[in-house]
Amino acid sequence: MxxxxxxxxxxxxxxxPLTGRKVEQVEVKEAMIIGYPDSIDEFxxxxxxxxxxxxxxxxxxxxxxLSQGKRLITHLRMTGKLLLKPRTEPVHKHTRVIIHLDGxxxxxxxxxxxxxxxxxxxxxxxxxxxxxxxxxxxxxxxxFTVESLADIMAARTxxxxxxxxxxxxxxxxxxxxxxxALFRAGIRPDRSGGSLDKEEIKALxxxxxxVISAGIKFQGTSFSDYVNALGxxxxxxxxxxxxxxxxxxxxxxxxxxxKVKIAGRSTHFCPKCQR
DNA sequence: GGCTTTGTTTTATA
DNA sequence: GTATAAAACAAAGC
Numbered sequence: 147m148x149x150x151x152x153x154x155x156x157x158x159x160x161x162x163p164l165t166g167r168k169v170e171q172v173e174v175k176e177a178m179i180i181g182y183p184d185s186i187d188e189f190x191x192x193x194x195x196x197x198x199x200x201x202x203x204x205x206x207x208x209x210x211x212l213s214q215g216k217r218l219i220t221h222l223r224m225t226g227k228l229l230l231k232p233r234t235e236p237v238h239k240h241t242r243v244i245i246h247l248d249g250x251x252x253x254x255x256x257x258x259x260x261x262x263x264x265x266x267x268x269x270x271x272x273x274x275x276x277x278x279x280x281x282x283x284x285x286x287x288x289x290f291t292v293e294s295l296a297d298i299m300a301a302r303t304x305x306x307x308x309x310x311x312x313x314x315x316x317x318x319x320x321x322x323x324x325x326x327a328l329f330r331a332g333i334r335p336d337r338s339g340g341s342l343d344k345e346e347i348k349a350l351x352x353x354x355x356x357v358i359s360a361g362i363k364f365q366g367t368s369f370s371d372y373v374n375a376l377g378x379x380x381x382x383x384x385x386x387x388x389x390x391x392x393x394x395x396x397x398x399x400x401x402x403x404x405k406v407k408i409a410g411r412s413t414h415f416c417p418k419c420q421r
Numbered sequence: 422g423g424c425t426t427t428g429t430t431t432t433a434t435a
Numbered sequence: 436g437t438a439t440a441a442a443a444c445a446a447a448g449c
Contacts, residue, residue, distance in 0.1 A: 149428095178445085206428080223445080224427045259446040261428080277429060304439055313429075321427065410441075411427075 148222040150285065150318025151361030152372050152380065153206050156228055159375035160253070161201040163230055164210065167247040168197045176242040179255065181263040182274045189266050192216065193245065205281045205317030219265040219275045220255065226262030229254045230375045281317040285358045290316070292351045299347060302339030306350075308409035309339045319354065322367055322389045325414045327353040329388045334420045335413045336406075360385060388414040 148156070172190040174180060180189050196212040203209065208228065210218040220228060225240075233250045243255040243264060255264060265275040273279040282298075283289040298315050299306070309315055310324045319327070328335050331353035333346055342350070366372055366380030369390060373379055383390075387397050392405025392414050401418040 221428080223429080225447090257446095258448090259426090261445050302438080308439085311428085412425085 149320030152366035155366045155374050157203045164198045171246040173244040179242045182265040215269050221263050223261035225258040227256040280314050282315045285354050295351045296347050299339035307335040325389045327357045
């Protein structure tokens, strides 16, 4: 499940190989994947002939910058993979879009469940790429401070779980890093945002930054099927303390890790370590 | 064949 | 308009 550290790992893996390449041909095998423009022919026509000028990331979105002010924005959702493959390699059955580049290189968008999306947009049209335009601050960025987190939590009656997963409030946190950050901060996921005191907010701020940067360092979490652009797994799953460990003993205190549903998502926490 | 999975959008309600 | 909760949606594996 690609969250910010997984997406960042993909971006780092494709930046060098892609920058400077020219799009020679585009194949769309599944029309549903293209979120914008509405016409698949227009998508292909607009993309063809463009040169890739850079690759960046915002939240869980991958931004491939193109000549003439165009941007190809990709969201992997649950099972999406952006893969670099030689043109000669047989096409996988879950490959939905193929971008043929010069030098015999393919950028292939694999998507088992067809949830992922690609948007081809001008720079000033980002509001057409789902929630891209309304993303909150990035963890690890100068904008994400203890004070900004305090503002986000203040007076909110909903659960911290729901707040951390809300991309408009903080960008890039998904279910795994959410549960892990709350464990490390010692905060129960069902607490309301407004109930957190100053110390807890400080601990949570630190835990989010720590868990996200560790996730990037270990090149993501390959819990089920995440791989980077070269098909390699990450290793942060070995560092998980609560996610996926429901019913198992807590690493810190030995209590049984609880698995419940909060904000409609499976949520893992230690009833003793988290208050 | 129902249940589970996740990120995001949409809808309903207060 | 805002905050919140819940539902909808995408599809496939088990």
